Amino acid sequence: MLFASQSFLVVFLPLVLGLYYAVSGSRAARQGVVIAASLVFYGLWDWRFVPFLLGMVGFNQMVAMAWGCWRRREWLWLGIAGNLLVLGGFKYADWLAGCLVSLTGGIHMPWPVVLPLGLSFFVFQKISYLVDLGRGQARVYRLADFLEFVTFFPQLVAGPIVRHNELIWQFDASPRGAMMWENIGRGSLLLLVGLGKKVGLADTLGSMCTPVFDAAHMGHAPDMAAAWLAAVAYMLQIYFDFSGYSDMAIGMALMMGIRLPFNFNAPYRAVSVRDFWRRWHMTLSRFLRDYIYIPLGGNRCAPLRQVANVMVTMGLAGLWHGAGWTFVLWGLLHGAALAVAHVWTRTGRVMPRWGGRVLTLAFVLLTWVVFRAADLPTAGRMLAGIGGAQGIGAASVRHPVVLGLALLVALVGPSSQEAVLERMRPAPWLAVAGGMAFVLLLFLMGGRPPEPFIYFQF
Known part of the structure; x- marks a missing residue:
């Protein structure tokens, strides 16, 4: 059963919450x-x-x-x-x-x-x-x-x-404490935000990038415009898909009076690769740190040993995501970038924040291409297309409003947990707007086949 399905949201979840609170004592x-x-x-x-x-x-x-x-x-x-x-x-x-x-x-x-x-x-x-x-x-x-x-x-x-x-x-x-109604309200709103990320943004972005990656897998190299559009769309898709799932999970748990750890904190606003991994899939990052990187010696060792520790940790992180050389390469690329970041830090030099942000975003985008590709030849064709090997071309954007909104939210807006749990205050208009958005998303889900969350395959 998928979180982003009518049967789950209209039948399963209300029934479970009703039973849970009925026996809360x-x-x-x-x-x-x-x-x-x-x-x-x-x-x-x-x-x-x-x-x-x-x-x-x-x-x-x-x-x-x-x-x-x-x-x-x-x-x-x-x-x-x-x-x-x-x-x-x-x-x-x-x-x-x-x-x-x-x-x-x-x-x-x-x-x-x-x-x-x-x-x-x-x-x-x-x-x-x-x-x-x-x-x-x-x-x-x-x-x-x-x-x-x-x-x-x-x-x-x-x-x-x-x-x-x-x-x-x-x-x-017991969930019936002083915070019960606030937990239910903020949890349901966070659930709605995650649902909007998944159904309203991620699934639509997927329809923009999947045909290009599939064509590359079949041997058709894309031109520069198509390759860049697909790469940007996938970078946004995987973020909104996985962070949307995390928001829904955290929101549902909060509705039951349970607080789960946050998993994303505006990762595309990172100013370095190290900063990116402090913001992206944060519970995986801390697992890798506490159970692999630190036991290997972490940064409490010679520089070469530290580089080896980083490479092993991120290589295993890539392999954890899937059985394929593209995942291994993705992990090793991030390991190499983290090793370079450690070396840079040791020099005492400081990069301007805007420069670090641009370089980090470009690196993350290019490595997402490797991550998304079905195999290494597909990744090679996509990267060659990004470099202009097949000409510039002129890709048409099928959903410009969705793409623009996704870019704005990912690059400028606050994290969803910060917005819902810290900034928003109870208001009647918010409840009405949330109810209307929920109904619209339910109709949207019913009008197309359900799309599993990307991380279900991992």
Whole structure:
């Protein structure tokens, strides 16, 4: 079931919220509603994977209990290895087999593997929990609490990547507190903003860039105008698509009295690549920092070792996004840019903010082309088109208003969380405008096939 669908917004979510508040006085009843709703939500995508999800939760719970009883790190290593083995088997085994077959000159027939929805996200959650157990920063939770944490439906399939100590304790408090109506109001408004990003902007921008990338994949190199338009449209699409999902997830959780960590903070206003990663997919960035980069040595080592740490971390970040050389290259390019930024910082030189912002935006745009391309030859054709190898051309903009609005919001406007949670004040006109916008977006969703969120594939 998709967040941006009429069935979810009109039937599922109101029903869950009604049940949740109806039993709000009982911790056990609230927990039962959340777990049941989350399993139904996941099962409506594919019921065959509900036992898999429960099995993953049970495996990690048993590992945690074994650690609690015997305090032997072998249990934690077993749990981490088991999670990585599951992730590798579903996500990377077929790709690695294809790479090996291609090296021998053979032809690989893809395996019929279906990637469980949200696998990368909830595997990272479990790994962070097991690592925190070993660090003495977590305790062994009850099975019901751990199950509720992992399956909590707003963040189950595409994040934010929430840590145990950010979420589990919040489930204990009743949502019927002094902040109830403000939480419901601001949460619903944030949900509406995320829905508008997805349905009103991202899906329309996708229709502008997808034909160009598909044609490049078929061997047709675009001219400069078409390539630039597709690159800009995709840069905006992936931002509004993923930040829209995050807004909806954070908004829904807030409507239940739960605060999830923010995931985006106007990333296209970054003045450096380091600043970009402080603003883009922030919960992934901190996971990479705390569980990969710092354990490797971080920046507390010689310059060459620091460069290696950055490259390994970002290479793994790219691979986490997908089994393909384009993702690996994307991660390594960002790793190289971060390494250059560290070296630049050591020199003590300072770049003007406008210069840093222009260079960062250009770098991010070009690397998004690599990220979006189906393979490296496609990326090469798109980048060649951007460089003018096929002439300048004259692309026609199908949705100039949407493109202009998206550019304005992404480059100038505040982050949605800042706007909704800090700047906006309750007002009747806001409620009326929000209701009208919600109805218009529902009609818009009903008039075209639903588009899955981009990060569902990761």
